[in-house]
Amino acid sequence: MAEKSPGEQSAAASAVNERLLQLLEQVVANQAVQATANLQDEFAERLRAAVQYRDSRDHAVSPLGYDQLQTGLRFVALSNGLGRFGSHGERDVALLPALQLDGGTLTFAPLPPDAASVILFRADGEQLGEIEVGGGDAPVIPDVPDAAWVQVNDVRGNPIRLGFPRRVPAGVYARSAGATRRSDARPTGARAT
Amino acid sequence: MFRMLARLIADPDLTHPAAVPDASTLFATHPIQLSRWLEEAWAGGGIANWPAFGTQNVALGDPAAAARLRLPNGLRDDGLRSGVTSPVGGPVIPPVFGPPPALGDGLMLAWDHLIYAFLLESTGIVEIFAEVLRRYVVGETLDAPSVDTLVWARASEELFFRDPPLFHIGGLTSQLRPNARTIRRNAYWRMFGSDLPHPLPGATAGEQPWKRDAGAVANTRFLELWTELLRQVWMGIENDRNQVGANPTDPSYVAYLCQTLGEMLRLRRRGGMLAREEFSAVTALSWFHLTVESDTAVVRDLRATAGGTGNPADRLAAIGQRVGISPARHARELFELADLVSPVLWFIELNQFSTPAQAETLFRIFGVLNPVVARTMIRIVDLWQSATGERIKDIGIRGAQPAATGRAAQPTRLPAGPAPAPVQAAPSPNGSSPAVRT
Numbered sequence: 001m002a003e004k005s006p007g008e009q010s011a012a013a014s015a016v017n018e019r020l021l022q023l024l025e026q027v028v029a030n031q032a033v034q035a036t037a038n039l040q041d042e043f044a045e046r047l048r049a050a051v052q053y054r055d056s057r058d059h060a061v062s063p064l065g066y067d068q069l070q071t072g073l074r075f076v077a078l079s080n081g082l083g084r085f086g087s088h089g090e091r092d093v094a095l096l097p098a099l100q101l102d103g104g105t106l107t108f109a110p111l112p113p114d115a116a117s118v119i120l121f122r123a124d125g126e127q128l129g130e131i132e133v134g135g136g137d138a139p140v141i142p143d144v145p146d147a148a149w150v151q152v153n154d155v156r157g158n159p160i161r162l163g164f165p166r167r168v169p170a171g172v173y174a175r176s177a178g179a180t181r182r183s184d185a186r187p188t189g190a191r192a193t
Numbered sequence: 194m195f196r197m198l199a200r201l202i203a204d205p206d207l208t209h210p211a212a213v214p215d216a217s218t219l220f221a222t223h224p225i226q227l228s229r230w231l232e233e234a235w236a237g238g239g240i241a242n243w244p245a246f247g248t249q250n251v252a253l254g255d256p257a258a259a260a261r262l263r264l265p266n267g268l269r270d271d272g273l274r275s276g277v278t279s280p281v282g283g284p285v286i287p288p289v290f291g292p293p294p295a296l297g298d299g300l301m302l303a304w305d306h307l308i309y310a311f312l313l314e315s316t317g318i319v320e321i322f323a324e325v326l327r328r329y330v331v332g333e334t335l336d337a338p339s340v341d342t343l344v345w346a347r348a349s350e351e352l353f354f355r356d357p358p359l360f361h362i363g364g365l366t367s368q369l370r371p372n373a374r375t376i377r378r379n380a381y382w383r384m385f386g387s388d389l390p391h392p393l394p395g396a397t398a399g400e401q402p403w404k405r406d407a408g409a410v411a412n413t414r415f416l417e418l419w420t421e422l423l424r425q426v427w428m429g430i431e432n433d434r435n436q437v438g439a440n441p442t443d444p445s446y447v448a449y450l451c452q453t454l455g456e457m458l459r460l461r462r463r464g465g466m467l468a469r470e471e472f473s474a475v476t477a478l479s480w481f482h483l484t485v486e487s488d489t490a491v492v493r494d495l496r497a498t499a500g501g502t503g504n505p506a507d508r509l510a511a512i513g514q515r516v517g518i519s520p521a522r523h524a525r526e527l528f529e530l531a532d533l534v535s536p537v538l539w540f541i542e543l544n545q546f547s548t549p550a551q552a553e554t555l556f557r558i559f560g561v562l563n564p565v566v567a568r569t570m571i572r573i574v575d576l577w578q579s580a581t582g583e584r585i586k587d588i589g590i591r592g593a594q595p596a597a598t599g600r601a602a603q604p605t606r607l608p609a610g611p612a613p614a615p616v617q618a619a620p621s622p623n624g625s626s627p628a629v630r631t
Contacts, residue, residue, distance in 0.1 A: 082535060084532060
């Protein structure tokens with residue numbers, strides 16, 4: 001076997017070094033990615049824990065059931081209907097503003113920021129449907145001429161607002177400035193169940 | 194209703210809870226417009242128009258009562274419409290006669306429960322303002338009024354001390370019952386088995402025709418049951434955080450009390466009885482309540498101001514001094530109670546606290562994010578105890594330790610109340626008594 005010349009040996013060594021360097025760079029890069037991934041996982045975990053802690057501290061599970069929360073909301077709505085919106089600096093609001101039923105189409109003013117769904121009821125208490133909404137949305141719901149009242153739930157499913165549609169005689173009421181009529185049947189992301 | 198109208202003038206869609214009711218514009222409105230607005234408010238149906246949330250609406254005795262007694266649509270919304278509206282540029286004085294819709298039209302408004310009128314009239318507010326009005330119109334024993342007060346005085350006299358326009362819903366006085374104050378006392382007696390703490394002006398001692406006319410049907414058990422409800426609710430509030438040991442709270446008993454109270458009140462309303470009387474009473478009292486709720490022109494002219502955060506009772510006491518009549522000692526509590534008890538009694542009448550689960554909302558407060566109902570009840574208990582002298586909270590302390598005292602937290606029987614007084618039928622003024630066959 002013939003001996004390699006010093007120049008060839010040097011070139012081979014350089015190639016090996018380069019390959020080793022590439023491999024080393026790959027290892028370092030992979031470790032960095034892994035480390036970054038681990039770090040992100042850790043961040044996510046800590047964030048999740050923080051959210052859980054916040055929820056457990058600020059939004060404890062209410063000792064009242066859904067029906068009882070509804071009773072409380074209806075009581076506040078009746079108080080609002082009597083012209084009372086709290087006293088001694090506390091503001092208790094349960095009524096949705098400017099809810100209009102025009103030719104079977106229900107038009108909302110912008111909903112509260114924590115609104116997540118709207119449930120429509122007939123006068124006899126039968127549920128007409130539930131629509132998913134976002135906070136601040138002003139949904140327009142067509143084909144609900146029987147809607148007697150609506151209830152807005154928040155992201156935790158708790159009832160937070162009641163609304164009584166004002167039936168609009170043709171041409172009498174001006175449409176609320178906050179509610180824009182849309183041509184589509186439901187607001188973006190709305191889902192009837 | 195007039196306090197609601199003052200709010201609607203400032204906030205026509207009820208979208209701004211912090212809005213300050215505009216009493217000045219309301220008091221500047223012509224009384225015929227206000228009278229017609231009441232007609233429109235009645236036609237809205239009030240509590241009878243509220244959805245009963247899946248159950249039958251049993252308010253007003255018969256939900257059709259409001260619809261059957263209202264002015265026909267063609268009259269009410271055309272030739273007899275109020276014109277009390279929301280002008281484009283905001284309220285102005287004197288108010289303009291606006292095109293439809295009237296303020297509140299189509300909104301889910303309700304008028305107060307009769308208890309609101311009873312508690313407010315117990316302060317003596319009607320007697321004080323009747324004397325103020327009398328002095329303004331017959332002499333000059335008070336300082337000269339401003340034109341705003343003059344307009345208020347004219348509207349007050351027209352709306353509440355004179356027969357209303359014929360065929361209007363507030364027109365209760367007639368040849369058969371000529372005195373509006375007696376009509377209100379009759380309604381209080383029938384619904385709550387209670388009388389106002391002050392005598393009827395001009396009546397001879399012991400003369401109480403409103404009781405004689407009512408017969409033996411007055412709800413004389415009402416106050417006993419109501420006080421028992423407050424005691425049981427307080428017991429529930431006291432023991433809400435009780436995690437160890439026996440808890441004397443009984444939601445079933447609280448619900449039973451609510452159910453019994455609701456049935457008792459609805460019994461007096463069968464077929465829509467007392468609906469007009471209630472509407473007339475709460476509108477009259479809300480007018481005078483609105484008058485002292487802020488430093489209105491009348492309050493200023495009578496030098497009875499109490500500042501932006503002042504109490505109506507303080508203004509009433511100062512006005513009473515001007516005319517030599519003292520309001521009830523507990524007027525401060527009564528003013529606040531009137532606002533708080535009204536929605537609670539409506540809810541009781543609507544059967545919304547008649548199941549144990551629903552009744553729990555009256556006292557569950559620990560861990561609840563916004564316990565509005567329980568918070569309301571705590572305030573009512575405090576004020577009721579202070580206003581009446583009934584020891585409501587003591588029974589809660591005893592009830593929490595039934596074994597130590599040997600006394601149960603709940604009584605064996607519901608409080609019976611005083612025995613009904615024997616009825617002495619009024620003799621017929623015509624003809625003669627039927628002959629007694631012997």
